Amino acid sequence: MTYEVAQETAWHVVLVAVSVGIAVAIGLPLGILVTRRPAWSRWVLGAVGVVQTIPSLALFGLLIPVPFIGGIGPRTALVALTLYALLPIVRNTVTGIAGVDPAVREAARGMGMTDRQLLLRVELPLAAGVILAGVRVATVVGIGVATIAAAIGAGGLGVFIFRGVAMVDGRTILAGAVPAAVLALLADAALGVLERRVGPPG
Amino acid sequence: MTAFVQFAGAGLALANGRTILADLSLAVAEGETVALIGRSGSGKTTALKLVNALLLPTSGIVRVAGTPTRDWDPIRLRRRTGYVIQDVGLLPHLSVARNVGLVPELEGWPAERIAARVAELLELVGLPFADYGARRPHELSGGQRQRVGVARALAADPPLLLLDEPFGALDPITRADLQREFRALQARLRKTAIFVTHDMREARRVADRIALLSGGRLLASGTPDELVASDEPELRAFLEAGG
Numbered sequence: 001m002t003y004e005v006a007q008e009t010a011w012h013v014v015l016v017a018v019s020v021g022i023a024v025a026i027g028l029p030l031g032i033l034v035t036r037r038p039a040w041s042r043w044v045l046g047a048v049g050v051v052q053t054i055p056s057l058a059l060f061g062l063l064i065p066v067p068f069i070g071g072i073g074p075r076t077a078l079v080a081l082t083l084y085a086l087l088p089i090v091r092n093t094v095t096g097i098a099g100v101d102p103a104v105r106e107a108a109r110g111m112g113m114t115d116r117q118l119l120l121r122v123e124l125p126l127a128a129g130v131i132l133a134g135v136r137v138a139t140v141v142g143i144g145v146a147t148i149a150a151a152i153g154a155g156g157l158g159v160f161i162f163r164g165v166a167m168v169d170g171r172t173i174l175a176g177a178v179p180a181a182v183l184a185l186l187a188d189a190a191l192g193v194l195e196r197r198v199g200p201p202g
Numbered sequence: 203m204t205a206f207v208q209f210a211g212a213g214l215a216l217a218n219g220r221t222i223l224a225d226l227s228l229a230v231a232e233g234e235t236v237a238l239i240g241r242s243g244s245g246k247t248t249a250l251k252l253v254n255a256l257l258l259p260t261s262g263i264v265r266v267a268g269t270p271t272r273d274w275d276p277i278r279l280r281r282r283t284g285y286v287i288q289d290v291g292l293l294p295h296l297s298v299a300r301n302v303g304l305v306p307e308l309e310g311w312p313a314e315r316i317a318a319r320v321a322e323l324l325e326l327v328g329l330p331f332a333d334y335g336a337r338r339p340h341e342l343s344g345g346q347r348q349r350v351g352v353a354r355a356l357a358a359d360p361p362l363l364l365l366d367e368p369f370g371a372l373d374p375i376t377r378a379d380l381q382r383e384f385r386a387l388q389a390r391l392r393k394t395a396i397f398v399t400h401d402m403r404e405a406r407r408v409a410d411r412i413a414l415l416s417g418g419r420l421l422a423s424g425t426p427d428e429l430v431a432s433d434e435p436e437l438r439a440f441l442e443a444g445g
Contacts, residue, residue: 101289101291103287103288104294107291110280110285112277126294
């Protein structure tokens with residue numbers, strides 16, 4: 001069983017890392033776009049927020065019959081996990097960029113920065129701490145939610161939890177729950193260190 | 203004397219019809235320092251932002267070096283215009299040296315030339331590179347930060363300086379020091395400068411000529427001595443409020 005736990009733990013990490021990675025790739029540009037088009041902010045944040053309100057088990061289930069992205073297995077789980085990870089990443093990107101001191105932005109524009117230079121040299125570096133905090137929340141939540149992936153045959157540490165519940169065997173449940181909790185703590189600590197490193201000076 | 207900056211009936215009205223600035227005509231000669239003075243909401247900051255095209259006039263024309271701001275590439279115009287604002291706006295994640303060298307860096311100067319220029323400017327504003335270059339803005343006092351702001355504005359040796367209440371947030375003693383230093387600097391550099399302030403004493407200290415704005419309109423303009431003799435009521439109010 002030890003080998004099996006190690007294997008599912010590794011797979012669990014892959015599920016979360018890939019889904020958070022995709023969520024960053026989608027959420028960061030989406031968040032930046034929203035700061036450029038404030039009128040879209042309600043719609044975008046509303047949409048990613050609504051996803052968050054769907055109970056996770058239901059979201060996995062609802063995605064199964066959807067063509068192309070659905071079905072039984074990891075693909076569906078990755079889609080669901082990515083959707084969950086979007087909200088904190090998009091929201092924190094928007095908050096982080098909006099939180100840049102207006103004087104800094106005005107001075108940067110007054111010095112003749114192009115929009116692109118303003119984004120890359122000023123806004124993103126200054127928002128990095130807040131954005132990373134969003135990635136951290138998305139990762140920690142994702143590690144918990146990913147246990148449900150086992151319900152649709154996508155593997156991960158949830159395999160032991162569902163098996164343990166079915167067998168009414170506490171030890172098997174713990175074989176899934178404890179590594180998941182440890183993963184969450186480790187991810188939280190590691191991303192916390194990174195966040196402080198890029199965070200605002202002073 | 204040729205006008206380096208010329209407001210020709212320049213005005214700015216918002217989409218809701220509110221007029222921020224109306225029909226401003228004012229010429230700033232090359233090498234001259236003009237103070238724009240007025241109360242909050244008088245349109246003086248708006249006038250300043252019309253010069254570096256952070257705003258474009260909705261009526262009239264603002265010319266810089268003979269070319270209407272509308273026809274300037276705004277990025278080029280701003281890189282050739284030093285801009286100092288009250289809140290300084292130093293980039294908090296960059297060192298003092300990198301802040302000062304920012305415009306040269308954006309302009310693609312070679313690294314050695316930037317380094318030499320930064321050292322020269324920090325020396326000029328009394329913050330030697332060896333002691334201050336590596337510091338972050340939050341490690342400086344308000345007065346030091348504003349000195350860095352001035353050094354940054356001068357970095358690419360722009361012919362024109364725009365200063366928006368640059369010393370407004372400083373204590374009176376530091377402010378007087380910086381006004382004196384600014385004057386001394388200007389005596390050497392002879393940049394064309396527009397200096398926005400709400401303090402008549404400051405205007406008289408730093409400027410060759412003063413223009414008084416109220417409610418978006420130009421009420422009076424002239425040398426400090428000419429204005430002292432004027433009986434314009436708003437002007438008297440400013441003179442009596444602050445020497």
